[in-house]
Amino acid sequence: AGPRRAQAGRPSTMEVQPGVYNFQWAGGTFEVEFRKGGIFWCRKFANDAKWEQAESTVRIDWGKYGKYELTVQPDGSLSGGVIGKPDDWRKASFARAFTPAEELLSGSAWMLHYEHGSPFRVEFHADGHFHCADYPGHHLWKLDGNKVAIEWGKYGQYDLEIDTDTRQAAGSLRGNPASWRKLEYLEPLPAFIFKANGCGHSH
Incomplete structure (x- = not known):
């Protein structure tokens, strides 16, 4: 399972599936959650945070932990970085759905x-x-x-x-x-x- 294709007629855009993701940066990897209703959650770095998707672009507003813009890849993973600092990269890969x-x-x-x-x-x-x-x-x-x-x-x-x-x-x-x-x-x-x-x- 993973991000699923959007409605028929738009096969190039993948919808981000709510669930647990492995979030990777230069300092390591940890779990984050893309929850329904645009809620972004990470127990390790807890903060009021939100996510939204427009076409193939996913934006995360993590409050004091920064703002990120990621692009949905063909394999369903996400790749991008800090807004305004593309070299400060981040990646996210689907781990599992919520029960x-x-x-x-x-x-x-x-x-x-x-x-x-x-x-x-x-x-x-x-x-x-x-x-x-x-x-x-x-x-x-x-x-x-x-x-x-x-x-x-x-x-x-x-x-x-x-x-x-x-x-x-x-x-x-x-x-x-x-x-x-x-x-x-x-x-x-x-x-x-x-x-x-x-x-x-x-x-």
């Missing part, structure tokens, strides 16, 4: 239901942090297939399975199925969410 669970969960808000109280809002940030205003702290989430593991510090560890069709998830406290938890999808969140204290971690 439905990734698209739904990464950067989203949900209502968490549990056995002994009223539901409350939780958030799965694209940088891997699990956020809850009612129970704050440095907490993490990790997705494996359709199963999400939540590391909630003193509040426990949870394993839930996502149903992308119903936009719900069900599971429990790890090792204690009777202590059930359910998630109900609320809304998408920006990929980049500014954190005043700064995490300082690379997950």
Whole structure:
């Protein structure tokens, strides 16, 4: 899979397929994400960023990390560089498509239901942090297939399975199925969410 050809009659233009790409420059290679809705995301260099495509040209506005212009190549890869500095090159190659669970969960808000109280809002940030205003702290989430593991510090560890069709998830406290938890999808969140204290971690 990779960038797909545009509508019939325009075979020379390839559409950039949303997904994970290997982004290369003189200093090395790392993963970036071309998300739907023109959202450009990179966990390693997190910033509010956007991408857009016009014909065979893809422009990326990465905020403090610069602006780039890349051209879609015949093999579907992208090649170009910093706008105004063509010698400062960049390349991007398609690595894989997003799974439905990734698209739904990464950067989203949900209502968490549990056995002994009223539901409350939780958030799965694209940088891997699990956020809850009612129970704050440095907490993490990790997705494996359709199963999400939540590391909630003193509040426990949870394993839930996502149903992308119903936009719900069900599971429990790890090792204690009777202590059930359910998630109900609320809304998408920006990929980049500014954190005043700064995490300082690379997950």
